[in-house]
Amino acid sequence: MELRQKLEILADAAKYDASCASSGTEKRDSRPGDGKPGGIGSTEGMGICHAYAPDGRCISLLKVLLTNACIYDCAYCINRATSNVPRARFTVRELVDLTLDFYRRNYIEGLFLSSGIIRSPDYTMERLVDVARILREEHGFRGYIHLKTIPDASPELLAEAGRHADRLSINIELPQEGALKALAPEKDLSEIRRAMGRMRLRIEEAKEARKTERRAAAPRFAPAGQSTQMIIGADASDDRAVLGTTANLYGSYGLKRVYFSAYSPIPDASRMLPPQPPPLVREHRLYQADWLLRFYGFSLDEIMAGGEGGMLDLGIDPKLAWALRHRGDFPVDVNRAPRERLLRVPGLGAKTVDRLLTARRHRAIRSEDLARLRLPLAKLLPFLVTADHRPRVTDRLDLRALVAPRTGFAKPVQMALL
């Protein structure tokens, strides 16, 4: 099979993994120094998106599978054993060369390598680790490497993966254990969790050892941490279950990110899956809610109070939905309220709040100041007191209509496609 054809099959097979992040790792560059010869590549903290596909997603890494052959039969997966897709497999050398050729032309930040399970978890993991090791050791590659980790692979392979990779990930796949059992019979939630736990311990150990002075260099282990992905809408889990599982994953395993991936129709779908995908906006609302939970001091119950029956409101963002049901907490005075209260005002993000807190020490904030900062006034002003404005609409019944966005996500735009 020609290289181009392999690339097409194995990139197509990888595109359902949402993550393409290349940020948050240690600083490295390609210049010689510290007794090391020069190499190629650098990481400077911030990730870079080298292109965007028409699906609006960032292309930062060369995201491919080593092979899309797989002995597992996960219903939601295009690569499951019983799917009819054409199969292909890269050689380790082909992957190394492809990564370097793309990197030299500045197409990518690095490699995100995953694979179907062939022969055994260890056999597969060994091939993935080979690619990373050859890139690092034979070519002095200093770019970003993300390896998908196979939960059952041996601890030695995991250690080596962590030595070469910036990030490791294991997909949790589905929000609830029952769904995983039904749709991915060979996967085991307990094993996935234990593997995430083992990774957390190693990541913490490596971090701790780096802090200790004069200690012999501790083995490097995935400095950009671990992440995971959950498919939304392939099973019956509601948003409360999704967010509960997400909070648990962040708290238990110190994950850098939990990615949501709206179940997307795949060619050659299994009969066990819903015929229609969920609206993409559901994924968006879940990300917003997740953000409120982690950075805005909201509790799960508060967020779910803005929706109905365990589902978030698709028409408006979850902070606005919460505010509309808690009008007694408003209006909030932009010149006096503490940070926690301002963070709860619809339309004010954390960065804006911090800028306003600094600015108000020098002069009183007026409505025109907010306009100059290009904040969404129609959404903000019903909830906010400024030096020259006091809202009178907080108890109006049609407030939702006044503040809800009139375009974009409010209408089910994406659905029209199907």
Next chain:
Amino acid sequence: MIGIALPGPADFPAWREAARRLLAAEVAPERVAWHLAGEAAGLFAHEAVPEPRRATISVPRAFPELAEVVIRHRDQERFALLYRLLWRITHGEHGLLEVATDPEVIRAQGMAKAVRRDAHKMHAFVRFREAPEGRYVAWFEPDHHILEAEAGFFVRRFAGMRWSILTPEASAHWDGEDLRMGAGGRRADAPAEDAKEELWRAYFASIFNPARLKPAAMRAEMPVKYWRNLPEAQDIPRLMAEATRRVAEMVARGATPAAPRRQRVLAADVEAPMPADLFATQDPTAALAALRAEVLADRGPLAEHATQAVFGEGPIGAALLFVGEQPGDEEDIAGKPFVGPAGRMFNRALEEAGIPRAEAYVTNAVKHFKFKPTGRRRLHQSPDAGDIAHYRPFLRREIEIVGPRLVVSLGATALRALTGKPLAITKVRGEVVRSEDGVPVFPTVHPSYLLRLPDPESKEREYARFLGDLKGAWREVQ
């Protein structure tokens, strides 16, 4: 008017030097006409800078940091705007840059943001093509004067390559050792193609998911003005035009019959469940292993969010069996009892009491970690009567198989699990009570209680008392 000529469009040191002289001479911003050397200075800008009247003045560090970036903006007003800001900062508005709502601050911040974005897009969208003799050449059209400032990024990234980046205004050349800035170039100076672009375009087309068409999101991050220098962008119109049809076909085709499996799944080395009749064999090692398997497979309410059940650890026939409350964060991850902060405190106390940990059996009343997930951490939650009752049969059998001479209960949960009654430790501490099954139980506090004590004195006092309890228990079984 005083005309100030700057040698280059983004020459920050030259601007700073001029601004210092003007400020020292108390020249107000309205009297300065900034321009680039070689451009007309304006009709009346013929005055010289007067003699200095004041010593240098310090400004907040945020100002030079901002100015250094703003000066790369293509807006011709940038030199004057920066001097106005500097003037205001040094004339009564020291904290000006903190006033995010000030129109001039907003303007400067906006310019800095545009420059940073341009730099970021340059890091992203420069596309090298391979030229003869292994050189890599890129043609790029930035919006602002950023090439010199950003060349370092490409040096750090591609130190081992020889490369040139050509822009209309200037060019940067790296020969593997030195960076040289040169004159501007033309698109035709870069190679017209590259052998690997076909693969890159194939990748771009394949990684795109036609079921998630969001062209506005794409254009927001990859504005159309960059497309003409991105080889992959020529495929975008075709990919978009085909997307709807591809998805419709996919949905219409619906589910397809499963292909025959090519390989049977080999069960990973999952421990085979113990046959139940092993219990009947009276072999305690087998019985304990069977019980362990049963506990690990437990799917009670607490199992839903925990990583795993944590079973006891230690030799069968241990004289002392310690029962704690429940696994904590670290025990949940490690799958072993007493390895977290309280476990470390417990080990230290055992050692000081002269009890070899390897000779003791340690376990918990509740086998799963009960917690509340809050943001980045898990908050311990005390098990309630229902949780205790759920795990009680496991604990009773565990004790029965291990067969200790004395059970030491650590904390109220353990005591309750053993006696079936909510007894206060303070009332029964130091006595030997009986479990429901008649096993002698020696109640003491949980080591985590010692960790929670606020002041060092009570910590020391309570630790000594705990140590006394452990020694007492050890004496009981000698």
